[in-house]
Amino acid sequence: MTSLAELMDYDEVIEKYDPVLGLEVHVELHTNTKMFCGCANEFGGEPNTNTCPTCLGLPGSLPVVNGKAVESAIRIGLALNCEIAEWCRFARKNYFYPDMPKNFQTSQYDEPIAFNGWLDVTLDDGEIIRVEIERAHMEEDTGKSLHVGGATGRIHGAEHSLLDYNRAGVPLIEIVTKMIPGTGKRAPEVARAYVTALRDLLKALDVSDVRMDQGSLRCDANVSLSPKTTGALGTRTETKNVNSLRSVERAVRFEMTRQAAVLESGGSVTQETRHFDESSGSTSPGRKKETAEDYRYFPEPDLVPIAPSREWVEELRGTLPELPWERRARIQKEWNLTDEVLRDLVNANALDLIIATVEAGAKPDEARSWWVSYLAQQANSKGVELPDLAITPAQVARVIELVNSGTLTNKLAREVVNGVLEGEGSADDVIEKRGLKVVSDDSALEKAVDEALAAQPDVAQKIRDGKVQAAGAIVGAVMKATKGQADAARVREIVLARCS
């Protein structure tokens, strides 16, 4: 564990060093089948049920490339403005690991399917940084081990280990950036913004679930420091196990302050793999390898080269959806949003939700109002990101519809939303279960209005004199009397009718 004394103050780091970033993101594709066999690409089943001779690496078995995965890889490459290889191969990455049935990973090495691209990343203040993409390549995931008997669930101290190969052979795309220099003090933010943008992009492409918490999007952050005095490149570390967007930012920041402290004390940064610890926000060295890892890559002889025709590539280009930033630009124009408002919506992760809510039938301002106020508060108090709230844009749109039709008041609508968030079902289910319905019986409302008018004769008089805005006081009294279960708009109509 690194103590605080071993970290340099962040501002001082920036004064003395230029951080250089490199980000490697692994994305699990949500194809129906695995990368090289026909097994279902599914999680959560009984261990070792989604397996066959090929993904178990049984003697004699052979891989066959999943065409859909290649298609997804090409679409990702195109969306990242990459060149698509006219000819590329898989390679074997050889190392012994019990999670890996063949003791080699079928991956791509010096011939990736997509290379030389870029992704424009918008920072919190609206500044746009272009991140150069080195490559995007295809590979397969490993199985999972479960270490039994140890205190920590890690291999050290475990009595025995169980292996589950359901995940073995799941298609992965690894997306690697070129070195990202020159971000200065914004390096941690750039790292987060890049992964965020990539996540949104992959989501729009509909190629992956992109859930960092479930491991379908995994980020390794490479960080090095270059002394401003010499400009020489520093030694980099690779931090793994970074499981949320916020952690990406924290991990980069931590590494910067740690490496600077090491350098400052006259030491040198060790090139190593480090693990990010979510709870302490610090990184620690991975298991030391006694020998340098030599993966002995060579072209996979069991597979033939992949040579996507230019026609196919262009056809796939035609299938690219509106990309997140394109959509944002369009929405900004259509909804007439200022740069600032748009940025706030994006930063709050609200824009896509609002758009989806609008697509489900709501009006933009209504949808926006729900997501940026009440729902944002709920997310905040529950400590989750807005998109992770247990309510869908379609459900929000339904609530808005019920309000507009007069079935719910705003107050009741919030109660309905609470019910949905608590897992009581759809909006209609909650209304049913909780017995929530506006008082829409006009005779009951008329009675309440008459009582309120009688109680405030001077206000009644003002309304009769044409001061329509005075009606608010009567409406408020009626709403109070009906405990909020009345439709305010209807009450207002009745008030005005009574006073005309």
Added chain:
Amino acid sequence: MTNDLIHATAAELAAKIHSGEISSVEVTQAHLDRIAETDGKVNAFLHVDTEGALAQARKVDEDVKAGKVVSPLAGVPLALKDVMTTEGVPTTVGSKILEGWLPPYDATVTRKLKEAGVVILGKTNMDEFAMGSSTENSAYGPTHNPWDLERIPGGSGGGSSAALAAHQAPLAIGTDTGGSIRQPGAVTGTVGVKPTYGGVSRYGLVAFSSSLDQAGPCARTVLDAALLHEIIAGYDEMDSTSINAPVPPVVAAAREGQNGDLSGLRVGVVTQFSGEGYQQGVLRSFEAAVSQLKELGAEIADVSCPSFDYALPAYYLIAPSECSSNLARFDAMRYGLRVGDDGTRSTEEVMSLTREAGFGPEVKRRIMIGTYALSSGYYDAYYGSAQKVRTLITQDFAKAFENFDVLISPTTPTTAFKIGERANDPMAMYKADLCTIPANLAGTPAMSVPSGLSDEDGMPVGLQIMAPALQDHRMYASPRRTRPRVAGLGVRRCEHQEGQGLPRPRRRRGGSRGRVLGLQGRP
């Protein structure tokens, strides 16, 4: 009767079984008896599947009785090299590391054989993981050459070739990575074919060197080999390297070849495969075959393929490199042998102990060579250079095939050597594959047919015929045409090419027959 059954060709047996003259059960039982009688001396089989074989035979007999159309080799017994997975039947690949493993699936070749009604008698012995040229590297003891039990039957598919020569089976399956079908064929006087790479599915073939491994037919006659070839060949979506093209018309070619006319056939004699290191008797037999071909109307000329000189070293970099990766999966985690798992050792230790105990010396040697050749800093010098040689060899073949229909050479520089003779000299052992390796590196088809006996030791000599990729039928057409001449030379022991005569070691005239008679206590 039994004698006739075990000496008949597969084509003859099939005709009789399909006409109802004899039953597949009778034929199968005759071969099972023959195995029981002779295999104590030959050791061709690692596993005999009596029940499975008879069940399949009964099914074919029922189909025949019911008047169903059966496939051309339905009911005929076959010996399957133990490198092919067989569902529920042991598959050891000649290694201790897979002892007791029961595969949960059939190789595509196995499946095709079963679907064609071929009766699989059992699994044949082989050099461990197909690494070797003598079958001495089997973890289950060497196989003996039926022509001379003190000699090797070739390798790695010595079990399959010996089973044919010993009349334990009329058909066999081999796999050929550097000559493992052809060299055993040559030294046992049988026919062995390595089809075009990709012609026969590798799914379920336990890999030695993926880019070189190719399964193929073994038989005592060219026609039988062709019939078997057509059954096992064809595109397989489970094997990405399988070729999606029609199976070459090998049976038609084999039948057509019976007319013996070689007029206009352009035959190139590869000049690289001669000279030092070649047994004089082998060269004399080869020269005789060449002059026969000439007399039959073939246009013969020398052709130089200079890169073939580098084939052997290139092979011994590529094959070990791929094997070092292919064999990494044998780690005690999921199947096969597990050593040292006593609750105190780490996973890594159990992996090492298992691999130490489970692999034989030749396998370890090749894993080490391959690991070294692929390591960073050496890759370009070794694996990379070897791949360049491979390209040159392919180019030499292509150039040669511009002027020639087929190329020929001796299959192997020497006849079968004595068991133990080269056991401690890997280089001498590796040289047995000198002539056969180029076709593996280029992926082109090649076959070995008996060309007679060496006049020095009376042991069989093989003639190798090579053709361009996907032109497998050219090889099948040519050897048949050589037949009258070969027979005319009085090489009677090679008559089995014609599907008559068959190798009957006990009837051999001249030479040292006594050793062979060790096998002759048969009906």
